Amino acid sequence: MLDPKLIRNEPEQVAKRLALRGYQLDINTLNNLEEQRKMLQVETENLQAERNKSSKSIGQAKAKGEDIQPLLDAVADLGGKLDDAKGQLDKVQDQMNDLLAGIPNIPDESVPAGKSEDDNVEISRWGNPRKFDFDVRDHVDLGEALNGMDFETGAKITGSRFVVMRDQIARMHRALIQYMLNTHIDEHGYREIYTPYIVNRDSLRGTGQLPKFEEDLFRLDVEQGYYLIPTAEVPVTNTLRDEIYDGELPLKYVCHTPCFRSEAGSYGRDVRGMIRQHQFEKVELVQFVKPEESDDALEALSGHAQNILQSLELPYRKVILCGGDIGFSAAKTYDLEVWLPSQNTYREISSCSNFRDFQARRMKARYRNSEGKPELLHTLNGSGLAVGRTLLSIIENYQQEDGSIEVPEALRPYMGGLEAITGS
RNA sequence: GGUGAGGUGGCCGAGCGGCUGAAGGCGCUCCCCUGCUAAGGGAGUAUACCCUUAUCCGGUAUCGAGGGUUCGAAUCCCUCCCUCACCGCCA
Numbered sequence: 001m002l003d004p005k006l007i008r009n010e011p012e013q014v015a016k017r018l019a020l021r022g023y024q025l026d027i028n029t030l031n032n033l034e035e036q037r038k039m040l041q042v043e044t045e046n047l048q049a050e051r052n053k054s055s056k057s058i059g060q061a062k063a064k065g066e067d068i069q070p071l072l073d074a075v076a077d078l079g080g081k082l083d084d085a086k087g088q089l090d091k092v093q094d095q096m097n098d099l100l101a102g103i104p105n106i107p108d109e110s111v112p113a114g115k116s117e118d119d120n121v122e123i124s125r126w127g128n129p130r131k132f133d134f135d136v137r138d139h140v141d142l143g144e145a146l147n148g149m150d151f152e153t154g155a156k157i158t159g160s161r162f163v164v165m166r167d168q169i170a171r172m173h174r175a176l177i178q179y180m181l182n183t184h185i186d187e188h189g190y191r192e193i194y195t196p197y198i199v200n201r202d203s204l205r206g207t208g209q210l211p212k213f214e215e216d217l218f219r220l221d222v223e224q225g226y227y228l229i230p231t232a233e234v235p236v237t238n239t240l241r242d243e244i245y246d247g248e249l250p251l252k253y254v255c256h257t258p259c260f261r262s263e264a265g266s267y268g269r270d271v272r273g274m275i276r277q278h279q280f281e282k283v284e285l286v287q288f289v290k291p292e293e294s295d296d297a298l299e300a301l302s303g304h305a306q307n308i309l310q311s312l313e314l315p316y317r318k319v320i321l322c323g324g325d326i327g328f329s330a331a332k333t334y335d336l337e338v339w340l341p342s343q344n345t346y347r348e349i350s351s352c353s354n355f356r357d358f359q360a361r362r363m364k365a366r367y368r369n370s371e372g373k374p375e376l377l378h379t380l381n382g383s384g385l386a387v388g389r390t391l392l393s394i395i396e397n398y399q400q401e402d403g404s405i406e407v408p409e410a411l412r413p414y415m416g417g418l419e420a421i422t423g424s
Numbered sequence: 425g426g427u428g429a430g431g432u433g434g435c436c437g438a439g440c441g442g443c444u445g446a447a448g449g450c451g452c453u454c455c456c457c458u459g460c461u462a463a464g465g466g467a468g469u470a471u472a473c474c475c476u477u478a479u480c481c482g483g484u485a486u487c488g489a490g491g492g493u494u495c496g497a498a499u500c501c502c503u504c505c506c507u508c509a510c511c512g513c514c515a
Contacts, residue, residue, distance in 0.1 A: 041474060045484045052484090055496040059442035068495085075495050224505095244471090246434075364472095372453085373479095374471075 001361045002103055008034060017106045020113055020323035025103065033096045040089040047082045051075065101211060105358040107323050108332040114322025120335065121322065126306070127315030129339045134401040138342030139392035140273040143169055145403050146423035149274070160271070161263065161278045168421040172407070173281070173391050175414035177256050180283040180308055184384055188304045190254035190285060195235035197257055198226045203238040206363035208329035208355075215264045218278075228260035232284035233381045240288060241363040244374050249367060250289040250297060254384065257282065274388045275347065281387035285352075287380045288365070294354050294378035302334045302352040305384040309349070311410045314393055315339040317346050331356045336385075338393045349389045352382030 007014050007030065015025040054075045061068050112121045143149030148169025154162035165173055184190040198220065204210040204227060209217065218228040229235055232255040245251070259282050270276035285304060289297045302318070309316045321333040330353035337346035357376040360366070366374040398406040405421040412418060 038474080041484085045474065048485085049483055051495075055494095056442070058495055062442080072495055078495080244434080372469095 001100055001358060002106065003357075003361065004100060007100075007103075014106065018104065020107050020111065021104060021326060022115065022324050023104055026099070030099065033092055033099065036092045037089070037096060040085060040092055044082070044085040044089050047078065047085055051078055051082060054078070101205075101362075104328045105331050105355065107326060108354070110320065111326060111332055112320065112322045115324040117321075117325045119322040120319040120325055123318045123320055123334070125315075125317040126310060127313065127339070129315050129341065130397060132341065136341045136396070137399060137403070138273065139395040142395050142399055142403060142405065143274075143392075146405070146421060148421070148423065151273075158278075161276065163274055163277060168415070168418065168423075169391070169395075171415055172394070172411065172421065173387060175411050176387050176390050176394075177281060177283060178414050179411055180384060180387070181254060181256055183308060183311070184254040184283070184285060184304060188252075188254075188307070190252045190304075193236060193239070193253045193255045195232065195239070195255060195257065197229050197235075197260075199229055199234050199238070201225050201227070203234055203241065206238050206241050206365075207234050207359050208362065209234065212328060216262055218260045218262055229257060230261050231259050231282060231381075232257040233286060236284065236286040237359060237365075237379055237381065238363060240365040240377065243365060245288065245365070245367045245377065249377075250287050250293065252288075253286045255284050255286065256387075257284070274392045277388060280389075283384050283387060285382050285384040288367075288377045289380065290367070290369075291357065291375070291378050294356060294380060297378075297380050298332060298334070298352060298354040301380055301382050302336070302350075305336055305350045305352060305382050308385055308390075309336065309338065312390070312394065312408045314390075314397055316349070327351075327353060329353075329355050329358050331358065334382075338389065339397065340393060341396050341399075347389070347393075348386075349393065350383040350385045353380060355379045355381075 002014070007025075011025070011027045011030065015027055018025050054071065058068050058071050058075075061071060112119065114120065137145075140149065140151070143165075144151075146167075146169060148166055150164040150166065151162075153164045157164070181192065185192055201210060204217070209230060217230055220226040220228070235257075236253050236255050239253075240251075259280055261278060263276060263278060266276060274280075285301055287297050287301055306316070306318070316336050316338045319335050319337060321327075321330075321335060326333050333351060333353040335348050336350040336352070338349040339345075340347050356378050359379045360376040365377050365379070367377050369375040394408060394411075395405050398408065400406060400420070404423070407415055407418050407420060
């Protein structure tokens with residue numbers, strides 16, 4: 001959520017910046033509601049003040065044993081007027097909140113203009129895509145040939161976009177999780193955290209998935225209104241919801257969870273293989289920082305994700321998302337895209353964002369600043385990395401002519417010293 | 425799932441229809457005293473919003489959440505959520 005005061009004071013500025021991401025701010029409606037709200041709030045509060053005052057005098061009169069009937073008569077119609085004003089105020093406030101909750105974050109100055117992912121701007125590249133002297137195969141062919149990936153059984157058990165993995169492929173998948181966790185904990189200074197995989201509506205509202213993006217989520221058919229998490233961002237960031245945090249900052253968490261996405265609206269996209277599944281593993285980095293430190297923190301956080309790619313020797317590039325492609329809650333996002341030989345292109349493997357105080361305001365996540373006053377934190381997160389996509393990119397980039405997969409050096413200690421996956 | 429006890433400020437804890445935004449304690453901040461340390465004395469110490477040139481003053485709301493009763497609710501009633509204890513079931 002944006003700061004209502006900012007919208008009130010500089011609506012033109014805000015509208016201009018939001019236009020960069022293709023969002024049109026309805027200033028007229030906003031002003032109208034704001035004016036009504038102000039009027040109704042003053043009226044309501046005046047009536048409440050009146051009621052409080054007369055109630056108090058009734059109490060005092062009664063204590064002295066005076067006749068209170070005249071006083072009671074005097075306030076007889078107050079209740080009705082108050083209910084009226086309150087009802088109207090609630091209605092206006094609800095409308096206002098709905099509108100505010102639907103406004104996306106303001107893009108940072110550095111975010112380039114653009115409509116779609118085609119307008120994202122490349123910032124850097126690392127590593128050189130390998131030259132193959134044989135026909136490259138994609139991870140589906142390779143994985144199935146090694147009896148490590150089984151999409152048919154996944155479809156039988158559940159449906160499309162689910163996979164079963166076995167043996168050394170499954171082990172490499174698990175090794176990646178351990179490797180990423182350990183690296184972020186031991187070398188990048190993150191604290192490990194384990195959270196629920198099922199969350200309530202308040203949590204999803206806090207990080208911005210609700211109310212606008214319900215269709216991307218798996219909702220459980222229970223009366224509590226629970227959802228499967230689409231990313232660890234939701235439970236981890238919400239650990240500080242409704243808190244005034246008084247520990248050390250920055251607070252950096254790394255968390256491995258499965259992620260569940262309904263992928264509604266992505267029919268026909270990436271239907272083959274493990275690129276886009278309903279269930280996938282991710283190691284997520286989440287940071288809570290002081291406002292003045294969030295810009296630097298985004299550079300550091302994306303660097304931590306890049307370290308994983310580099311140590312696995314996977315070629316990648318870093319892009320900054322343009323206004324049209326950036327997520328609802330983010331002020332600035334870097335995507336890391338790994339090289340996929342079978343597609344002859346770079347594909348997203350990590351997304352690192354600075355949300356500034358947008359999520360914190362929704363969540364009321366605060367800390368005490370140097371003056372001891374509660375102030376909104378800044379939140380950031382990024383994949384470090386998406387495990388399924390890392391696995392498939394290793395399979396493709398490390399494939400050998402005979403269909404075996406070389407195991408990256410960094411992973412060998414996690415796989416009992418294994419140097420290649422041969423499928424036998 | 426059953427039974428019982430609870431959910432009050434940064435923390436502990438009193439209040440059980442009006443003078444309670446909330447006693448008392450702890451913690452924290454400032455001041456005083458004390459030749460170190462320890463101890464002692466005093467003052468202050470919630471959040472959000474509205475009004476306002478103003479972090480002055482004033483107003484409103486908030487005692488788990490939402491409803492209700494009442495002129496008036498932290499206090500009474502209803503529903504829900506959560507915590508703890510015991511029982512049952514169970515990875």
